[in-house]
Amino acid sequence: MNELAGKIQIDLRSSEPIYLQIVRQIEQLVAAGSLKQGDQLPTVRELATALRINFNTVARAYRLLDEERLISTQRGRGTYIWEMPTPEIQERLRAHGLEEAARSYLAAALRLGFSPAEAAAALSRVMAGGGGHDAPADHFESF
Amino acid sequence: MNELAGKIQIDLRSSEPIYLQIVRQIEQLVAAGSLKQGDQLPTVRELATALRINFNTVARAYRLLDEERLISTQRGRGTYIWEMPTPEIQERLRAHGLEEAARSYLAAALRLGFSPAEAAAALSRVMAGGGGHDAPADHFESF
DNA sequence: GTTGTGATTGTATAATTGTATTATTGTCGT
DNA sequence: ACGACAATAATACAATTATACAATCACAAC
Numbered sequence: 001m002n003e004l005a006g007k008i009q010i011d012l013r014s015s016e017p018i019y020l021q022i023v024r025q026i027e028q029l030v031a032a033g034s035l036k037q038g039d040q041l042p043t044v045r046e047l048a049t050a051l052r053i054n055f056n057t058v059a060r061a062y063r064l065l066d067e068e069r070l071i072s073t074q075r076g077r078g079t080y081i082w083e084m085p086t087p088e089i090q091e092r093l094r095a096h097g098l099e100e101a102a103r104s105y106l107a108a109a110l111r112l113g114f115s116p117a118e119a120a121a122a123l124s125r126v127m128a129g130g131g132g133h134d135a136p137a138d139h140f141e142s143f
Numbered sequence: 144m145n146e147l148a149g150k151i152q153i154d155l156r157s158s159e160p161i162y163l164q165i166v167r168q169i170e171q172l173v174a175a176g177s178l179k180q181g182d183q184l185p186t187v188r189e190l191a192t193a194l195r196i197n198f199n200t201v202a203r204a205y206r207l208l209d210e211e212r213l214i215s216t217q218r219g220r221g222t223y224i225w226e227m228p229t230p231e232i233q234e235r236l237r238a239h240g241l242e243e244a245a246r247s248y249l250a251a252a253l254r255l256g257f258s259p260a261e262a263a264a265a266l267s268r269v270m271a272g273g274g275g276h277d278a279p280a281d282h283f284e285s286f
Numbered sequence: 287g288t289t290g291t292g293a294t295t296g297t298a299t300a301a302t303t304g305t306a307t308t309a310t311t312g313t314c315g316t
Numbered sequence: 317a318c319g320a321c322a323a324t325a326a327t328a329c330a331a332t333t334a335t336a337c338a339a340t341c342a343c344a345a346c
Binding site: 017018019053054055056057060074075076077078 | 333
Binding site for chain 3: 043044045055056059062063073074075076077078079
């Protein structure tokens with residue numbers, strides 16, 4: 001259990017919503033080096049109890065921080081400060097990341113016994129269909 | 144120690160649960176012929192240690208695969224590939240694996256800030272260049 | 287051969303984690 | 317007052333983990 005709760009002060013009378021107060025203060029703690037990569041944050045329920053608020057409010061703050069890639073929330077495991085790549089690495093990742101991902105995808109397709117043309121066709125199908133994020137991955141039911 | 148662990152990559156930040164990531168990837172490895180009938184899988188604790196997760200999560204994946212009759216888990220003995228899927232199932236697994244890989248690639252490209260068209264173009268370049276290496280597992284070590 | 291002990295295997299149950307959905311509350315504009 | 321909308325809370329849920337357990341094996345002692 002983390003003494004982070006003691007470092008966060010919320011003002012219930014403030015016009016700033018509680019969940020934004022939490023977001024802002026955690027951002028500041030990370031910027032100040034008070035929270036480092038890999039540090040585990042208190043659970044939503046721990047922090048909520050310490051701050052005497054509902055844990056869903058903490059969860060909302062954590063969700064925002066997760067979306068901005070500052071933390072990583074993992075159901076059943078907890079929430080952690082996420083490794084923020086340095087700007088140079090970030091740029092290098094973007095520069096080379098796409099090609100590497102493409103190579104990796106092609107290799108996977110070949111391992112599965114498909115031709116490069118089939119790999120490209122599959123990509124087109126996915127682009128046309130549900131373009132966005134990772135799919136529910138419906139694995140087949142036994143029969 | 145089975146080197147299967149090295150072939151399985153999990154993304155703790157993915158919305159896809161860890162146990163389903165394991166299920167899917169083992170299905171793909173079987174479909175691709177990387178795992179054959181009678182092969183012993185790593186124990187739940189071995190694989191869990193290698194992936195830095197709890198062994199119950201691996202056990203849950205194995206249980207699903209066991210219910211699919213793809214593997215056979217035996218208390219006190221270990222886990223083995225039970226039967227090669229029927230050609231129809233195998234083809235279905237292959238197709239599913241390809242779609243999943245394409246979706247994953249597209250998601251990675253979008254995450255890097257590229258458009259779907261750029262993703263497709265990058266794939267074409269890699270196909271033309273005859274990409275030598277399979278680039279394994281860039282990201283996602285801890286947390 | 288049998289038995290016993292310890293190590294290693296998967297299993298079962300419950301506790302802990304974040305998530306999704308819905309209801310309640312509060313505030314502001316009209 | 318009223319209605320709309322954001323913030324918060326209540327409830328149920330899903331994923332992961334912790335803990336204890338049962339089956340199997342290896343191997344030594346008898």
